[in-house]
Amino acid sequence: MNSVFCLAGIVIKELYRRKDFYVLFVLTAIITLLLGSVNFFHEDKIVRYVKDICLLLIWLSSLVIAVVTTARQIPTERESRTIFPLLAKPVTRGQLVGGKFLGCWLACGIALLVFYLFFAVVVGAKEGRLPLSQYFQVIWMQWWMLAIVIAMVLLGSVLFSAPSANATICFAAILAILILGGHLHRLAAVQPSPLGQALSVLYFLIPHLEWFYAVRERLIFDSALLGWGDCLLAAAYAAAYVGLLLVATWTVFRRKILTV
Amino acid sequence: MKLRRWILGLFLLAGVFTLATELQPRALGWIGEKDTDQLVQVMLGDSRQILADHLFVEADIYFHSGYYPSVFDRSYAPTNSQHLIRDDHRSPAPDRDPIAESADNHDQAEHEKAMSFLAPPLDWIERFGRRFAITSHTHLAHGHEREILPWLRLSADLDPQRVETYTTAAYWLRRDLGKAREAEQFLREGLAANPSSYEILLELGRLYDENYHDSLRARNNWRAALKRWMETEPAKPKPDVLPLGQIAVRLARIEEREGRCDQAIALLNLVISHQATPNPEALREQIRVLQKRLPEGSQGK
Numbered sequence: 001m002n003s004v005f006c007l008a009g010i011v012i013k014e015l016y017r018r019k020d021f022y023v024l025f026v027l028t029a030i031i032t033l034l035l036g037s038v039n040f041f042h043e044d045k046i047v048r049y050v051k052d053i054c055l056l057l058i059w060l061s062s063l064v065i066a067v068v069t070t071a072r073q074i075p076t077e078r079e080s081r082t083i084f085p086l087l088a089k090p091v092t093r094g095q096l097v098g099g100k101f102l103g104c105w106l107a108c109g110i111a112l113l114v115f116y117l118f119f120a121v122v123v124g125a126k127e128g129r130l131p132l133s134q135y136f137q138v139i140w141m142q143w144w145m146l147a148i149v150i151a152m153v154l155l156g157s158v159l160f161s162a163p164s165a166n167a168t169i170c171f172a173a174i175l176a177i178l179i180l181g182g183h184l185h186r187l188a189a190v191q192p193s194p195l196g197q198a199l200s201v202l203y204f205l206i207p208h209l210e211w212f213y214a215v216r217e218r219l220i221f222d223s224a225l226l227g228w229g230d231c232l233l234a235a236a237y238a239a240a241y242v243g244l245l246l247v248a249t250w251t252v253f254r255r256k257i258l259t260v
Numbered sequence: 261m262k263l264r265r266w267i268l269g270l271f272l273l274a275g276v277f278t279l280a281t282e283l284q285p286r287a288l289g290w291i292g293e294k295d296t297d298q299l300v301q302v303m304l305g306d307s308r309q310i311l312a313d314h315l316f317v318e319a320d321i322y323f324h325s326g327y328y329p330s331v332f333d334r335s336y337a338p339t340n341s342q343h344l345i346r347d348d349h350r351s352p353a354p355d356r357d358p359i360a361e362s363a364d365n366h367d368q369a370e371h372e373k374a375m376s377f378l379a380p381p382l383d384w385i386e387r388f389g390r391r392f393a394i395t396s397h398t399h400l401a402h403g404h405e406r407e408i409l410p411w412l413r414l415s416a417d418l419d420p421q422r423v424e425t426y427t428t429a430a431y432w433l434r435r436d437l438g439k440a441r442e443a444e445q446f447l448r449e450g451l452a453a454n455p456s457s458y459e460i461l462l463e464l465g466r467l468y469d470e471n472y473h474d475s476l477r478a479r480n481n482w483r484a485a486l487k488r489w490m491e492t493e494p495a496k497p498k499p500d501v502l503p504l505g506q507i508a509v510r511l512a513r514i515e516e517r518e519g520r521c522d523q524a525i526a527l528l529n530l531v532i533s534h535q536a537t538p539n540p541e542a543l544r545e546q547i548r549v550l551q552k553r554l555p556e557g558s559q560g561k
Contacts, residue, residue, distance in 0.1 A: 040409050041433060048407040141392075185382055185383065187332075189382075211389045211393075218394060221326040222325075223326070226392065
């Protein structure tokens with residue numbers, strides 16, 4: 001377990017040494033502040049469009065950070081051949097996968113906290129209130145969604161040849177799930193037999209990331225708090241997918257020839 | 261040597277400053293509003309209208325606090341924007357005209373029906389997923405209507421010919437947000453872009469009547485609105501008669517208030533003849549009352 005945490009620590013250090021997070025954070029901050037300073041009809045209390053756009057940027061940035069950081073973890077170790085001394089420590093391949101996952105997930109969590117701190121300051125200044133429970137639920141749900149994304153990309157990094165291909169495919173898959181995920185079964189119902197069945201299978205197979213994304217809208221429109229039980233169930237659902245994907249990654253990775 | 265560099269630097273600084281004072285007024289002209297508009301037009305072309313429509317829909321989504329049909333349920337999406345200018349949270353004003361009221365009631369029922377787009381969940385995934393989504397049909401109220409304004413402003417910037425953007429924004433600005441001046445300015449902007457719009461003139465008249473209590477200007481605007489309606493709508497195969505009813509009834513009320521009962525009767529007759537009211541009997545009754553107030557000799561006319 002100690003080696004898993006050591007590996008996770010290295011990944012977190014990598015996040016704050018690289019410029020990705022800073023660039024995305026500064027971009028988010030600039031765009032949000034610029035939009036927040038626009039005056040519509042001399043009405044100072046308009047705030048939801050700022051929340052909407054800032055949250056969209058936070059979601060995009062966190063997805064980019066999660067996918068890009070995770071996609072290069074194992075391929076970079078293989079390319080630079082640092083994976084051999086690492087596995088000779090001894091660190092098992094399972095621990096390596098676990099460490100990389102935990103590192104990326106915690107790094108995304110830290111990035112999320114910084115992003116939401118900024119969001120809370122900007123929105124709180126405009127709205128004059130700080131609904132901490134709602135913020136906690138949104139961060140919680142987004143963090144668990146990122147766990148699924150990271151596990152998915154980690155599996156991609158042992159399946160696909162290049163990090164760029166992996167990142168592109170994962171982005172496309174995530175986008176498709178977010179847009180179509182909740183509607184696949186209704187589409188399946190109107191399709192002819194083999195295609196309809198295939199869509200139905202896909203519907204029950206994919207992780208439904210759109211649930212987690214919907215929470216963003218609840219924060220924008222000041223909807224009532226989610227049930228805490230539902231939040232825990234959603235986390236358990238995400239944890240089940242993470243477990244499945246990590247086991248699949250480990251299964252592929254332990255038979256993988258590591259020389260490039 | 262160092263001194264010479266300093267002098268050169270100062271000389272260049274003075275030159276730049278002088279040039280800036282000369283160029284600055286011209287630069288203001290280069291980036292003027294018209295040029296910016298032209299630039300946007302060149303860059304976006306006709307897609308400006310699509311974008312403007314999308315932003316108007318965004319305002320509608322905000323008005324429903326996120327409860328809105330997705331792209332897969334768009335057949336359920338509201339087909340008009342009447343629900344956007346209907347106030348569910350207030351009792352109707354005592355002097356509200358019956359035409360607007362009955363049209364509102366009809367529209368409300370239609371809108372409620374259209375917005376019940378969520379079919380019963382087919383499986384546990386959909387059932388559980390709905391716990392995270394917004395699933396109740398509500399409209400913004402208590403001043404929160406201001407949240408739709410940015411999208412309407414942007415929509416008007418992209419497509420200045422979209423009349424309902426101006427009327428919707430002005431309605432909320434003057435009704436609940438206490439911004440009659442801003443509403444008037446926005447409507448004037450809309451009128452400049454759409455000189456033949458009777459809808460904007462109708463809304464301007466309402467603003468003068470309800471917010472400024474200026475009957476004279478309200479009447480002038482509604483007269484102009486009536487004239488524009490007569491110029492454009494009767495020639496159409498399916499004229500939009502609802503605005504005619506709203507304009508004429510309001511105008512009739514002013515005429516009645518100022519003692520010109522004959523003109524009020526003519527206006528109400530116009531509404532009945534164009535079938536611009538769902539309740540003509542109420543107007544006929546009103547005409548009978550007005551006829552009694554006419555001088556002796558002119559009652560039969």
